Amino acid sequence: MITEIGHFALILALSVTVAQAVVPMVGAARGNPLWTAFAGPAALGQLLLIAVSFAALTHAYVVSDFSVLNVAANSHTDKPMLYKVSGVWGNHEGSMLLWVLILALFGGAVALFGRNLPPGLKARALSVQAMVAVGFLLFILFTSNPFERIPAEMVPINGRGLNPLLQDPGLAFHPPFLYLGYVGFSMAFSFAIAALIEGRVDAAWARWVRPWTLAAWIFLTIGIALGSWWAYYELGWGGWWYWDPVENASFMPWLAGTALLHSALVVEKRDSLKAWTVFLAIVTFGLSLLGTFLVRSGVLSSVHAFATDPARGVFILGLLLLTVAGSLALFAWRGPTMKSGGLFQPISREGSLLFNNLLMAVAAAAVLLGTLFPLIAQAFEYKASVGPPFFNMVFVPLMVPMVVAMGIGPLMSWKRADLGPALRRLWFVAAVTLGALAVTGALVGETRLMSMVGIGLAVWLAGGTLVEFAGRSRLDPHRMARMPRGAWGMTLAHLGLAIAIAGMTGAGLWKQEKVLTMQPGETARIGGFDLTLDAVRDEPGPNYAATRGIFTARRGDDVVAVLSPEKRVYTVEGRPTSEAAIHSMISGDLYAVIGDPQGDGYVVRLFWNPLVPWMWTGCLVMVVGGALSLTDRRFRIGAPKRSRLRGAARPAE
Amino acid sequence: MQRWIYLVPLIVVLVLGGLFWSQLGKDPHRIDSVLINQAVPPFDLPPIEGRQRGFSSADLLGQVSLVNVFGSWCIACRAEHGFLVRIKANREVPIFGIDWREKDRTAGPAWLARHGDPYTLVGDDPDSKAAIAFGVTGAPESFIVDRQGIIRYKHIGPLTPEVWTETIKPLIEKLKQS
Numbered sequence: 001m002i003t004e005i006g007h008f009a010l011i012l013a014l015s016v017t018v019a020q021a022v023v024p025m026v027g028a029a030r031g032n033p034l035w036t037a038f039a040g041p042a043a044l045g046q047l048l049l050i051a052v053s054f055a056a057l058t059h060a061y062v063v064s065d066f067s068v069l070n071v072a073a074n075s076h077t078d079k080p081m082l083y084k085v086s087g088v089w090g091n092h093e094g095s096m097l098l099w100v101l102i103l104a105l106f107g108g109a110v111a112l113f114g115r116n117l118p119p120g121l122k123a124r125a126l127s128v129q130a131m132v133a134v135g136f137l138l139f140i141l142f143t144s145n146p147f148e149r150i151p152a153e154m155v156p157i158n159g160r161g162l163n164p165l166l167q168d169p170g171l172a173f174h175p176p177f178l179y180l181g182y183v184g185f186s187m188a189f190s191f192a193i194a195a196l197i198e199g200r201v202d203a204a205w206a207r208w209v210r211p212w213t214l215a216a217w218i219f220l221t222i223g224i225a226l227g228s229w230w231a232y233y234e235l236g237w238g239g240w241w242y243w244d245p246v247e248n249a250s251f252m253p254w255l256a257g258t259a260l261l262h263s264a265l266v267v268e269k270r271d272s273l274k275a276w277t278v279f280l281a282i283v284t285f286g287l288s289l290l291g292t293f294l295v296r297s298g299v300l301s302s303v304h305a306f307a308t309d310p311a312r313g314v315f316i317l318g319l320l321l322l323t324v325a326g327s328l329a330l331f332a333w334r335g336p337t338m339k340s341g342g343l344f345q346p347i348s349r350e351g352s353l354l355f356n357n358l359l360m361a362v363a364a365a366a367v368l369l370g371t372l373f374p375l376i377a378q379a380f381e382y383k384a385s386v387g388p389p390f391f392n393m394v395f396v397p398l399m400v401p402m403v404v405a406m407g408i409g410p411l412m413s414w415k416r417a418d419l420g421p422a423l424r425r426l427w428f429v430a431a432v433t434l435g436a437l438a439v440t441g442a443l444v445g446e447t448r449l450m451s452m453v454g455i456g457l458a459v460w461l462a463g464g465t466l467v468e469f470a471g472r473s474r475l476d477p478h479r480m481a482r483m484p485r486g487a488w489g490m491t492l493a494h495l496g497l498a499i500a501i502a503g504m505t506g507a508g509l510w511k512q513e514k515v516l517t518m519q520p521g522e523t524a525r526i527g528g529f530d531l532t533l534d535a536v537r538d539e540p541g542p543n544y545a546a547t548r549g550i551f552t553a554r555r556g557d558d559v560v561a562v563l564s565p566e567k568r569v570y571t572v573e574g575r576p577t578s579e580a581a582i583h584s585m586i587s588g589d590l591y592a593v594i595g596d597p598q599g600d601g602y603v604v605r606l607f608w609n610p611l612v613p614w615m616w617t618g619c620l621v622m623v624v625g626g627a628l629s630l631t632d633r634r635f636r637i638g639a640p641k642r643s644r645l646r647g648a649a650r651p652a653e
Numbered sequence: 654m655q656r657w658i659y660l661v662p663l664i665v666v667l668v669l670g671g672l673f674w675s676q677l678g679k680d681p682h683r684i685d686s687v688l689i690n691q692a693v694p695p696f697d698l699p700p701i702e703g704r705q706r707g708f709s710s711a712d713l714l715g716q717v718s719l720v721n722v723f724g725s726w727c728i729a730c731r732a733e734h735g736f737l738v739r740i741k742a743n744r745e746v747p748i749f750g751i752d753w754r755e756k757d758r759t760a761g762p763a764w765l766a767r768h769g770d771p772y773t774l775v776g777d778d779p780d781s782k783a784a785i786a787f788g789v790t791g792a793p794e795s796f797i798v799d800r801q802g803i804i805r806y807k808h809i810g811p812l813t814p815e816v817w818t819e820t821i822k823p824l825i826e827k828l829k830q831s
Contacts, residue, residue, distance in 0.1 A: 328663040
């Protein structure tokens with residue numbers, strides 16, 4: 001019964017959403033205030049109905065209602081409650097429902113908190129948002145209905161379980177964050193389309209768009225970091241990024257979204273780069289849709305695309321093409337009319353932001369090309385695969401000038417700057433960078449070019465960011481307290497990237513790996529640590545059987561850690577997974593994996609992954625920076641009356 | 654700015670979309686080797702350390718053979734290796750090895766010394782010369798080559814007793830008769 005309510009609510013949501021797509025758009029065009037105002041309540045109604053639908057599916061999972069096909073195929077009574085709930089979006093149908101729920105959440109948030117938006121812009125943006133939702137609702141109802149029942153006589157006694165690789169807290173929360181990011185960019189997209197229809201992009205527009213973009217960016221950053229972290233500790237290969245199509249699918253919108261954040265800043269502060277910003281907004285959401293498409297359609301093979309079905313692919317591709325090609329056609333038509341106000345010299349804050357924007361866009365394009373290349377080659381009857389060497393070769397050289405410029409850019413003034421004073425403030429940083437390189441070369445014994453580049457960039461960026469912060473705050477606590485949170489946000493986000501770059505350099509280049517057969521009692525040496533395999537035991541888990549190895553890690557005579565990696569076989573699926581044991585230190589991670597028995601011993605893989613925790617810390621610092629910036633008072637939407645007046649009276653600013 | 658620049662993204666997307674559309678429904682996992690029923694491309698690999706002879710395409714003429722691509726770095730190859738040793742012991746078919754992408758010249762020989770050596774001839778292929786000729790996509794991979802040096806079958810991944818008895822062995826028997 002509850003399942004049928006969920007299904008029905010979803011159909012109702014579709015009809016409300018169709019109305020939301022049509023009525024406010026027509027109202028805004030004809031100047032009918034009643035029709036225009038329909039957007040808000042419709043968005044809330046849509047949110048309520050989809051939330052009911054999602055709750056109904058969640059209920060079916062929680063009570064293990066195996067008469068629902070989706071539950072029977074993906075859940076099991078023995079599964080811990082957390083994974084029963086995460087099972088709702090651990091499969092194709094449920095994840096699409098989560099997608100539209102998040103879309104509706106963002107729409108509802110605009111309806112609730114966007115009170116100071118000009119009614120026309122709000123109506124058009126919500127209408128565009130609804131058009132996207134209609135596409136996805138049709139997709140769910142026609143090709144991926146999560147509420148499909150199994151005929152009564154065929155209802156199984158128990159479910160088929162969830163992919164054991166996905167039974168993991170890191171992955172349970174990875175898709176929701178990723179989707180919050182992907183779908184969050186739909187706000188920037190809807191506002192961009194609304195602006196194209198209205199033919200106006202101004203500082204006020206950018207001020208409304210930036211917080212949504214920033215929120216989406218924060219979620220996407222968390223989502224990517226969680227996914228990478230999951231791959232790192234769960235797949236048991238000791239790696240954290242594989243340039244796999246699914247990873248690229250989330251990384252491309254991140255790159256474009258990061259560029260969008262910065263170009264929207266230029267629109268807000270300097271009334272410039274308007275067409276470019278609108279273009280980026282379309283591209284970012286287009287790449288988010290492409291991400292959904294790549295994972296769901298099976299056009300590209302990948303380690304972890306777990307739903308592949310061409311019929312769905314046709315639908316999503318149609319949707320993607322309609323959305324992206326339609327909006328780019330609108331862009332080609334209306335874009336040239338966007339007049340930029342603020343002119344600027346190439347050497348200026350705007351200039352450096354544009355420079356980095358272009359590099360980031362080229363990087364996104366390169367990743368796109370690399371990801372789609374096998375497909376393009378296949379269309380010409382030619383088999384090819386593009387591996388990490390391509391991506392590293394193309395991506396790294398693009399990031400080097402970008403990070404160098406990131407160190408200098410914030411020190412330059414708007415409109416027109418002299419490189420001289422900025423560079424004079426950075427001589428000290430340059431000296432520290434050289435010093436750090438000397439230390440790396442001499443003490444750590446690392447002299448490879450890429451190590452030098454990585455460490456050099458990290459120190460340079462951190463130094464440049466701190467010099468800017470010191471100059472702005474003059475290291476005076478009172479000034480610091482009065483600094484806008486946006487400024488704090490930038491400092492932290494850039495510092496976070498510096499930390500992450502150091503981490504990636506260490507993890508990528510200084511890693512040590514050993515694959516060997518060890519018998520209990522034997523000791524292996526890696527990364528300056530001695531790892532002794534003390535024992536191997538068989539241990540039962542709640543829904544799996546495990547073989548557990550127990551290693552003692554020593555540095556000299558001191559015991560550093562006890563590592564117990566497991567190899568699990570999930571009893572329902574019969575699928576083995578390996579649970580790596582990781583001991584994290586500031587200097588890096590000790591990482592152990594136990595494999596199959598071999599003779600009297602076991603195959604084990606041992607890794608020393610230097611500076612890996614720095615990557616996660618860096619991402620966290622970036623996220624905190626973004627969140628701080630989000631709380632900047634300029635963005636506190638709808639709160640003060642003053643801003644409502646300003647928003648209504650002089651939106652052109 | 655020129656108006657036509659605004660049209661470029663639209664055109665790019667339409668072209669890409671067309672490509673996508675044409676590729677939907679094709680299984681990306683299926684890799685048809687273009688080399689099936691083609692002669693083995695000529696190659697000549699040097700021996701691995703400790704062996705006198707290398708392995709060249711001429712060695713495949715005159716008998717039905719199994720060509721196996723392996724590497725000491727490849728974990729799946731170790732899983733398969735015991736089975737190859739058994740095939741060798743049963744004298745079912747001569748096995749030729751391509752020791753692929755070893756970082757260290759001693760790694761392959763040491764690995765064979767430890768796990769047994771089923772290969773009639775082994776060629777050292779650190780920079781993928783023969784692997785590219787065979788269109789290898791990963792290790793392990795195995796090929797059945799007939800008396801005339803024509804590739805008749807390609808198996809991706811470790812050989813298993815099932816694949817062997819159901820597919821490969823009957824094929825070898827058939828090729829031996831013809």
